[in-house]
Amino acid sequence: MGHIRLLQHLLPPTSYSAEAPRLRAQLHAEGNALDAALAASVRAVMGIDPFRAQEWLPDWERVYGLPDACSHPDTTLQERIMALAIAVQEQAGLSRAWFTRLAMLLGYRVVVHEYPPFCAGSHAGDMLTNGDWQWAWGVAAPAITERRFSAGRSAAGETLSSWGDHLLECVFRRLKPAHTEVLFSYGGTNAPD
Incomplete structure (x- = not known):
């Protein structure tokens, strides 16, 4: 009625x-x-859920301060949605599992590893603090990461596929603990298949 x-x-x-x-x-x-x-x-x-109503995406981006330093001029709709997902998740945590999940949101499969400090079970002659390496951690990613056009997550006129890791490195460097250094490796033995 x-x-x-x-x-x-x-x-x-x-x-x-x-x-x-x-x-x-x-x-x-x-x-x-x-x-x-x-x-x-x-x-x-x-519009309460930013990932279901794309007509509200510009408003959500404004609220979260997007585009930011990790954005580039040719950002696709899918990358805009991923950047918003990262901004929403930003306050979630700083563990290896959190960074791994963050990479999955960006479309990457990575392995996060830390350099072990001297502890019980270490051998005589091992460095006690690992020097500056105690503040370093690594991210191993596949040699090639491809993003494909996806119906509902991409817009008309966007490329069908794109490659590159600028987004991964920028987001991780922005969100890492300030006193640490993150090192990236691509396609090595530690990288996921």
């Missing part, structure tokens, strides 16, 4: 006739306005 009928039912039954020309025109105008407001409210509720 539309809002026109609902408004007609609100009229006192004996005092007003819903078929009177002026009243009918007013009920139609107000009923149509309420129908339009209801339809807009459904779209607004979908």
Whole structure:
């Protein structure tokens, strides 16, 4: 039942006739306005989830300060959505598992490793602090990472495939603990298949 009928039912039954020309025109105008407001409210509720309603993407990017230093001029829709996912997840944690999941959101399969410090079980003659290496950690990624065009996550006019790791390195360097250094290796023995 539309809002026109609902408004007609609100009229006192004996005092007003819903078929009177002026009243009918007013009920139609107000009923149509309420129908339009209801339809807009459904779209607004979908905007609560930034990954379901792409029409709200510019607003979500504005809220999270995107595009940022890791963006490039030819950013695809899929990369914009990934950047937003990273911005939403930014406060989640700083563990190896968190960085691995972060890389998955960016479309990379990586292995995060740390350089072990001297501890029980270390051998005589091993360095006690590993020098500056105690603040370094590594990310091993495949030699080639490909992003493919995906219906619903890409837009018309975008390339069908793209390669490169600028986004991975930029995001990791931005989110790493400030006192650490992250080293990247591609296609080595530690890299995922």
